[in-house]
Amino acid sequence: MDHRAFPDAAGTNTLRRRILGSRGGNSALLFGGLALAVLAIAAIVGLWYTPYDPTGFAVRLRLAAPSLAHPFGTDEFGRDVLSRVLTGAHLSLAIGFGAMLVSLALGVPLGLLAAFDRGWVSTAIMRGADLMISLPPILLGLLILAVTPPNLGKTVLAVGLVYVPILVRLSRAVALGLLEEDFVQAARARGEGAASILAREILPNAWPPIIVECGLRVTFAILLGASLSFLGLGPQPPSSEWGLMIAESREFLAQAPWMGLAPGLCLCALLVAVNVAGEGLRARLDPSHA
Amino acid sequence: MSAYVARRLLGVVLVVLATSVLIFAIVHILPGNVAYAILGEYATPAAVATLQERLGLNDPLWLQYWHWLSGILHGQMGQSLVMDRPAGPLILDALGRSAILAGSAFVIVASGGIALGVHAATHQGHVSDRVMTLAQFVFIAVPDFFWAILAVVVFASWLNWLPATGYAPSADGLLAWASHLVLPVIVLSIGLLAHVSRLTRAAMLEVLRSRYVLMARAKGMSERRVLWRHAVPNAMLPTITILAIDFGLLIGGVVVVETVFAYPGLGRLLVFAIEHRDLPLLQAGMLVLTTIYALANLAADLGYAALNPRIRYRTAA
Numbered sequence: 001m002d003h004r005a006f007p008d009a010a011g012t013n014t015l016r017r018r019i020l021g022s023r024g025g026n027s028a029l030l031f032g033g034l035a036l037a038v039l040a041i042a043a044i045v046g047l048w049y050t051p052y053d054p055t056g057f058a059v060r061l062r063l064a065a066p067s068l069a070h071p072f073g074t075d076e077f078g079r080d081v082l083s084r085v086l087t088g089a090h091l092s093l094a095i096g097f098g099a100m101l102v103s104l105a106l107g108v109p110l111g112l113l114a115a116f117d118r119g120w121v122s123t124a125i126m127r128g129a130d131l132m133i134s135l136p137p138i139l140l141g142l143l144i145l146a147v148t149p150p151n152l153g154k155t156v157l158a159v160g161l162v163y164v165p166i167l168v169r170l171s172r173a174v175a176l177g178l179l180e181e182d183f184v185q186a187a188r189a190r191g192e193g194a195a196s197i198l199a200r201e202i203l204p205n206a207w208p209p210i211i212v213e214c215g216l217r218v219t220f221a222i223l224l225g226a227s228l229s230f231l232g233l234g235p236q237p238p239s240s241e242w243g244l245m246i247a248e249s250r251e252f253l254a255q256a257p258w259m260g261l262a263p264g265l266c267l268c269a270l271l272v273a274v275n276v277a278g279e280g281l282r283a284r285l286d287p288s289h290a
Numbered sequence: 291m292s293a294y295v296a297r298r299l300l301g302v303v304l305v306v307l308a309t310s311v312l313i314f315a316i317v318h319i320l321p322g323n324v325a326y327a328i329l330g331e332y333a334t335p336a337a338v339a340t341l342q343e344r345l346g347l348n349d350p351l352w353l354q355y356w357h358w359l360s361g362i363l364h365g366q367m368g369q370s371l372v373m374d375r376p377a378g379p380l381i382l383d384a385l386g387r388s389a390i391l392a393g394s395a396f397v398i399v400a401s402g403g404i405a406l407g408v409h410a411a412t413h414q415g416h417v418s419d420r421v422m423t424l425a426q427f428v429f430i431a432v433p434d435f436f437w438a439i440l441a442v443v444v445f446a447s448w449l450n451w452l453p454a455t456g457y458a459p460s461a462d463g464l465l466a467w468a469s470h471l472v473l474p475v476i477v478l479s480i481g482l483l484a485h486v487s488r489l490t491r492a493a494m495l496e497v498l499r500s501r502y503v504l505m506a507r508a509k510g511m512s513e514r515r516v517l518w519r520h521a522v523p524n525a526m527l528p529t530i531t532i533l534a535i536d537f538g539l540l541i542g543g544v545v546v547v548e549t550v551f552a553y554p555g556l557g558r559l560l561v562f563a564i565e566h567r568d569l570p571l572l573q574a575g576m577l578v579l580t581t582i583y584a585l586a587n588l589a590a591d592l593g594y595a596a597l598n599p600r601i602r603y604r605t606a607a
Contacts, residue, residue, distance in 0.1 A: 131312060134305045136583045138542030139576055143316045146564040146572060223433050227546050230435050231561055246435060250550070253439060254447040261443075264436040271431035279427075 032277025046086030054083040063256040073258035088240035095225030102160025107167025115175035129165035145233040155234040174206045215278035368570035377574045388555030395478035407490025429484035438550040455552040493525040534590030
């Protein structure tokens with residue numbers, strides 16, 4: 001996507017007004033956002049309250065089918081699956097959105113720098129991005145997580161690094177376009193320094209396409225994080241990250257399919273919500289795709 | 291065209307070389323003593339010293355890298371620590387089995403995705419288009435390992451139609467061999483099929499709105515000819531790029547799906563190498579996969595150039 005998709009990027013509309021403003025109803029953003037809010041509230045509630053102790057063993061209740069007392073059934077240790085899904089929710093959200101923050105924090109400054117500098121710094125950044133992009137996404141994650149013991153923070157970092165080069169390229173392309181705009185030339189003529197131009201002129205106007213890209217990437221970040229976690233390269237047991245729960249359910253699928261179906265369907269609900277909200281955000285911010 | 295091909299081939303060599311440095315660096319520079327990682331934290335100092343000597347870990351890093359690289363150039367992929375066998379044949383065997391899996395899935399994704407996308411774009415707003423749009427939203431978002439366990443529960447556990455996991459060599463009979471492939475291939479294809487068909491539809495809609503399509507219709511060309519002579523070839527350009535991106539996702543899918551279905555391919559070998567800290571095997575396997583990915587991207591670029599003369603004749607930027 002290039003900056004020309006945003007003809008009024010240099011205009012006076014603030015990002016906030018564009019998202020909240022009343023430029024036609026946007027049911028995708030509304031429904032996706034609502035579903036995401038419900039899941040986020042469930043994740044927060046899960047941090048403080050669960051119907052049962054998510055790590056409490058109850059041997060007599062092993063592999064119990066869903067019932068009124070245990071709506072999602074129990075697992076091989078008699079742990080309540082609903083309680084475990086609730087406590088695991090914040091991990092999936094943290095991996096997806098945390099990874100996006102990592103990519104933003106690294107990718108956007110590097111991209112802006114690459115746009116502004118026309119010398120070896122720019123070349124080094126762009127060749128580095130080319131190199132990272134030439135590894136298949138899962139391999140980069142596997143490489144980083146393979147050598148040292150995995151944990152939540154490393155999974156977030158590994159997934160975030162995968163999307164850094166994409167954001168470097170995007171923010172550079174957007175900034176290169178903005179650098180030609182009159183208001184940037186005016187700032188230069190006023191004698192403003194590079195840092196000031198980047199922070200006060202370029203960055204505020206470069207946000208819309210970057211936010212749209214992030215909104216669409218979060219789905220893939222959550223998917224990649226859950227896949228790594230499923231392979232045992234994420235949070236470790238007894239954590240109840242959903243990818244890990246699904247991996248642990250594999251041995252018991254024939255007797256207790258709810259062990260995998262419950263976290264799996266929740267993960268799907270989260271991904272669909274994020275995907276729909278991301279598309280809605282794009283429709284709102286990027287008129288050419290509406 | 292040949293100059294373009296030569297330039298891109300050189301690019302692939304450079305990319306593979308650079309990623310080999312990256313892979314080596316990540317494996318060797320990240321904190322964690324390799325010998326302890328292999329032997330466990332209760333290893334005796336003598337055992338650690340012996341292993342470090344055997345692995346050449348006392349050499350300077352550049353020398354270790356050079357030994358690794360020159361070994362590969364001589365066809366020596368290194369020695370698997372856990373299996374105590376040369377990594378090369380292990381990887382080649384696994385790669386062959388993965389290629390069958392990924393190749394079948396890729397053919398399904400490419401042909402099916404394009405066909406569905408063209409159909410949806412030419413039937414915009416019809417029931418079939420709406421159903422597909424809805425299905426695409428859901429299918430893109432469902433992780434392939436979730437499809438995998440669903441498939442195992444439904445087709446293997448409940449219906450008992452297909453084997454749940456494993457692999458049968460073709461010597462066991464064609465039916466046994468194929469029956470082990472059905473579920474993994476379907477699981478691998480399903481998400482990417484949604485992705486490709488959705489983006490093909492978007493590309494087709496854009497082309498169908500263009501002036502040259504209007505022109506072709508205005509001069510009375512049949513709709514079928516407009517579609518296949520003008521619209522589809524032009525809509526293929528973005529689709530080729532998407533297929534190249536999806537090849538990267540397919541590699542990720544292969545790693546996950548082979549693990550779920552206990553299918554002895556390269557993805558499972560890599561996960562095995564990670565679980566057992568078999569670093570030489572891991573390095574070699576990653577390098578092979580990266581090379582394949584680079585070649586796939588090359589193929590996509592060449593396909594793009596073949597369809598779009600503007601790229602072919604452009605001088606090097």
